[in-house]
Amino acid sequence: MIKKNLILLFLLTLYTLFGAWLSINNGISHDAFHEQANWHKNLEGIKLFLTTGEYEEFLNYKDKYHGIGFHFFSQPFQFFFSDIVEEIIGVSSYGSLLITKHISIFIIFSISAIFFYLIALNISKNLNFSILTTAIYITYPYLFGHAQINPKDIPFLSVWLINTYFFLVILKSFFNKEKIKMRNIILLSFFSAYLISIRISGILIFIQYFVGILVLNNYAKINFKSFLIKNIKYILYSFVTFFLFVLVLNPIFWHNPFEFFNSIKWMSKYQQDVCTLTLGNCMKSLNLPSSYFFIWFFFKLPILIIIGLFIYPMIEKKIFQLNKETIIQYLIFLITPIIIILLFILKDIALYDEVRHIMFLIPFLFLVSLFNIFIFNKKLFHILAIPLLLFFIVENFSINPYQYTWLNSFAKFKKIDKNFEVDYWGISNKNLQKEIIKYTNLNSLDKKICIYGDTYVKEFLITNNFKCFKNYSELDSAKIRPFIAYQNVRNIKRNNPRDCKLIHEEKYQYSFFNQDVKVANLWFCN
Numbered sequence: 001m002i003k004k005n006l007i008l009l010f011l012l013t014l015y016t017l018f019g020a021w022l023s024i025n026n027g028i029s030h031d032a033f034h035e036q037a038n039w040h041k042n043l044e045g046i047k048l049f050l051t052t053g054e055y056e057e058f059l060n061y062k063d064k065y066h067g068i069g070f071h072f073f074s075q076p077f078q079f080f081f082s083d084i085v086e087e088i089i090g091v092s093s094y095g096s097l098l099i100t101k102h103i104s105i106f107i108i109f110s111i112s113a114i115f116f117y118l119i120a121l122n123i124s125k126n127l128n129f130s131i132l133t134t135a136i137y138i139t140y141p142y143l144f145g146h147a148q149i150n151p152k153d154i155p156f157l158s159v160w161l162i163n164t165y166f167f168l169v170i171l172k173s174f175f176n177k178e179k180i181k182m183r184n185i186i187l188l189s190f191f192s193a194y195l196i197s198i199r200i201s202g203i204l205i206f207i208q209y210f211v212g213i214l215v216l217n218n219y220a221k222i223n224f225k226s227f228l229i230k231n232i233k234y235i236l237y238s239f240v241t242f243f244l245f246v247l248v249l250n251p252i253f254w255h256n257p258f259e260f261f262n263s264i265k266w267m268s269k270y271q272q273d274v275c276t277l278t279l280g281n282c283m284k285s286l287n288l289p290s291s292y293f294f295i296w297f298f299f300k301l302p303i304l305i306i307i308g309l310f311i312y313p314m315i316e317k318k319i320f321q322l323n324k325e326t327i328i329q330y331l332i333f334l335i336t337p338i339i340i341i342l343l344f345i346l347k348d349i350a351l352y353d354e355v356r357h358i359m360f361l362i363p364f365l366f367l368v369s370l371f372n373i374f375i376f377n378k379k380l381f382h383i384l385a386i387p388l389l390l391f392f393i394v395e396n397f398s399i400n401p402y403q404y405t406w407l408n409s410f411a412k413f414k415k416i417d418k419n420f421e422v423d424y425w426g427i428s429n430k431n432l433q434k435e436i437i438k439y440t441n442l443n444s445l446d447k448k449i450c451i452y453g454d455t456y457v458k459e460f461l462i463t464n465n466f467k468c469f470k471n472y473s474e475l476d477s478a479k480i481r482p483f484i485a486y487q488n489v490r491n492i493k494r495n496n497p498r499d500c501k502l503i504h505e506e507k508y509q510y511s512f513f514n515q516d517v518k519v520a521n522l523w524f525c526n
Contacts, residue, residue: 012110019147026427027431028098029150029456030425032101036097036101039068042252045251049255059255065200065266069155070104073155077101077107078101082096092459092463105155108159112363113134113138115162116367117131119165123329123371124371126374129370129374129381132386133366133367136385136389139396140366142362144403145401145404146356146404156198156202157363170184174216180234189245190245192206193249200260211335212332215335219328272350273286276421286350293344293345293358299408304369304385305370308372309368311372315375318376334364353424394511395510399511402427402519404425404427405421409513415515432522435503436457436484436522437461448467449466449484450468451470457469481526482524485525488519496521496523500524
């Protein structure tokens, strides 16, 4: 067993190195700029508070409730590796700082794979199931793509999995009437607080804890009153350490701990009323229909996962004939996503960019679905899981670097870039800058030519002596020609520049499918 674990760890290390290399060769998203700006504002606020005891300017900052917890993990990577990345990639110093964060994102995702594997092993008691399920999880193009660039949702998903593992360890001790290790209590308290410091919606983890306690109470026949009395020391200790960690990790709470509740209220209705192109309809984040969740899950989840979820009625009896410890874990994974999705619908929580804000539920949908198939028929599980894994590997190479835009085969019956969001983070700017350099060199254009686009591409171009960068929205007032313009970020219809020559279309194709998915256009305007 030790030898097998060492082999798995070696393979995960190779995977991590490969993914980290891909991540620094990716584009720069709007969120990368926004996250870094939030960190600098918080850092200024922290310095001011420690020297004067107040930070009035920070309190007036719009995104003061935007958690910065992941920066505590990513800063060392940015500090030590940004100069190396700058030299390798040929990007500006600031651009290198943003891209280097990609390394830390992929590493925390790889760490989450360890906990996913341990959770899968815990519920199945089967090594082959755990290895295959984890391999599918880490090669799923949607998560693999986000793990290269997403500084918010991937860390949140990863830490949620870490919390889940330690919660299950403690729950198992309760179930078996074993002594609770104080170390696990402290770790659970810390990671619960750390989850909240990444995003305030981390408070939802307590739904999972509550579900777990209720299910445990039902199957272990625990007297709740005596349970509380017997474990009061652990309960009080966990709450005290949790609140201390929450306070330390969130600078906005330092002047007033009740900001915690303001944070929940503000972020649940975050005033960014962008719309997400969903089946051809532009659905506004502050006015989402309940169908939004189910449409995106239907088109984002692998078809095998959807099938696995729907065969639950066929294996329900088998599930409840398993040992009680497995049933408890299974019900936690099954019930928690249902409650959270219903809560989001009932409370009309603001979401955008398809399922990125509820990405943390995907690992549990994978676990439940694949476990359903495994219980239904172990041989069938292997017959279906291995081809899916191989398909994911091929797909990741086929659509690189746009894995994060991945859609399942159901979506391919539609014109994808007309019906769904594709490159909504605009990472195509990395490939676009290559085309801009190629075109200007071939046509001997002056590097003073203005580039109209999302302005993030400038971090790649200023090292090639380009000087003028403007937003695409400024095109209407452009008076000096020639200039270069590009559209990317979101595929919502915008007017093309007038009297311009299309010089490049950035697009990709899914494996075994001929439909072009267009993510960006590049024009020369003379």
